[in-house]
Amino acid sequence: MEILWGDETLFRNEEVFDPDFLPPDILHRDVQIADLAACLRPALKGVAPGHVLCVGPPSTGKTTVVRHVLEKLEEYGVTVAYLRCPVLRTTYNVFAKIFEEVSGKVPPQKGVPLFKLLDEIAEFLEQQVLVVALDDVNFLPNNVLNEILMALVKSAEFKVGVVAVATSKGFVARLDPYLGSIFHFHEIPFPLYTRREVEEILRWRVEYGFYLGVMTDDAFEMVVDLVARNGDIRYGLYLLRRAGIIAERRASRKIDVEDVIAAREGEEATLLTKNLSALNSDEREALKIIYSLDEENITTGDVYAIMRAEVGLYYERFYEIIGKLERLRFIDLVFGRKGRGKTRYVVRRYEPKIILEAIRNYG
Ligand SMILES: Nc1ncnc2c1ncn2[C@@H]1O[C@H](COP(=O)(O)OP(=O)(O)O)[C@@H](O)[C@H]1O
Ligand SMILES: [Mg+2]
Numbered sequence: 001m002e003i004l005w006g007d008e009t010l011f012r013n014e015e016v017f018d019p020d021f022l023p024p025d026i027l028h029r030d031v032q033i034a035d036l037a038a039c040l041r042p043a044l045k046g047v048a049p050g051h052v053l054c055v056g057p058p059s060t061g062k063t064t065v066v067r068h069v070l071e072k073l074e075e076y077g078v079t080v081a082y083l084r085c086p087v088l089r090t091t092y093n094v095f096a097k098i099f100e101e102v103s104g105k106v107p108p109q110k111g112v113p114l115f116k117l118l119d120e121i122a123e124f125l126e127q128q129v130l131v132v133a134l135d136d137v138n139f140l141p142n143n144v145l146n147e148i149l150m151a152l153v154k155s156a157e158f159k160v161g162v163v164a165v166a167t168s169k170g171f172v173a174r175l176d177p178y179l180g181s182i183f184h185f186h187e188i189p190f191p192l193y194t195r196r197e198v199e200e201i202l203r204w205r206v207e208y209g210f211y212l213g214v215m216t217d218d219a220f221e222m223v224v225d226l227v228a229r230n231g232d233i234r235y236g237l238y239l240l241r242r243a244g245i246i247a248e249r250r251a252s253r254k255i256d257v258e259d260v261i262a263a264r265e266g267e268e269a270t271l272l273t274k275n276l277s278a279l280n281s282d283e284r285e286a287l288k289i290i291y292s293l294d295e296e297n298i299t300t301g302d303v304y305a306i307m308r309a310e311v312g313l314y315y316e317r318f319y320e321i322i323g324k325l326e327r328l329r330f331i332d333l334v335f336g337r338k339g340r341g342k343t344r345y346v347v348r349r350y351e352p353k354i355i356l357e358a359i360r361n362y363g
Helices: 030-045 062-075 091-103 114-125 142-154 169-174 177-182 195-209 217-228 233-249 257-276 281-292 300-310 315-327 352-362
Strands: 051-055 079-084 129-135 159-166 185-189 331-338 341-348
Touching: 030 051, 030 062, 030 129, 030 159, 030 185, 051 062, 062 079, 062 129, 062 159, 079 091, 091 114, 091 129, 091 142, 142 159, 142 169, 142 177, 159 169, 195 217, 195 233, 217 233, 217 257, 233 257, 257 352, 281 300, 281 315, 281 341, 281 352, 300 315, 300 341, 315 331
Parallel strands: 051 159, 051 185, 079 129, 129 159
Antiparallel strands: 331 341
16 A cells, blocks of 8 residues: 555654644653642642742753643643743733633733732632743743732732743842742752653654654654754754655655755754844854864853954953853853863854854855
């Protein structure tokens, strides 16, 4: 039986490659799931649970675990609200969303004062416990962050457990001192996945997402290698789906190494152009220096010395630049020892020739 006949496709369930897909089995996160469940368990008895912070690098399963545990709580009758902070952004939007989740109704028009909205939420809750997940909470502006937590944590009207999710604890420093002193939380760390863990997580997707035997072992191995460098499962899912689409387009029955290479090159080129366009000339110069150095162990001090000589930069500005290059994921900064002191090393995330060529093509 030809599997590639008529409606030729290699995908059995393309949705498993969707970044928002909730996998039925969450692998290697038993500890975090159990910890979060234990923290929130009091909610089942109508007691306000303690607050929790899930913290770890991107793509380490934080969102997946939180949504999973919240779903379970909901099955047991606990009122929950899951909020993606980066899209909500304002205090009003956050509480409108909570209102919607709690009441199942369309939130009132903008212009309703916040305290009225809070009253209405409290009325619907009737003293029941509410578990609120603030996903990617670090994306909220300072005032919004403080207003929301203040309203949730301090209010006598609510019995609330807050589950904050963030890539670092940095946002805690942005809390007003008073709030900082009353907002206590239990911290659940989400470490990067190891190579073996990456492999198992992605293998499940390959088995459910593609028809049997479609992806060659070599191609799969290559995806795992690429992902294992930084543990970014989301990137792995992207590569798998793209490779599938590329293989289909050339009417192949197999997804081969060449398809993975094409998927990666396509992704790198798009992302690079986008990120390069976000840099000004000093920042591009710093990037060029970092990617032109021959040494393996580059310290921020090395790069600063060259930048100062060539462009004449203040130290503060230099650190801003380095930070921006890290945020755009051109580099990683890792602390290490050098001689007797501590120093920061700059780790390149790309092959030098890819970046240097992209900079040349750029301008
Ligand atoms: N332990 C896991 N088992 C199965 N899939 C996972 C696991 N961890 C992450 N993923 C998948 O990787 C992607 C990123 O996970 P996500 O929970 O969004 O990470 P984070 O919120 O930490 O950035 C999602 O598509 C998710 O389905
Ligand atoms: Mg997330």
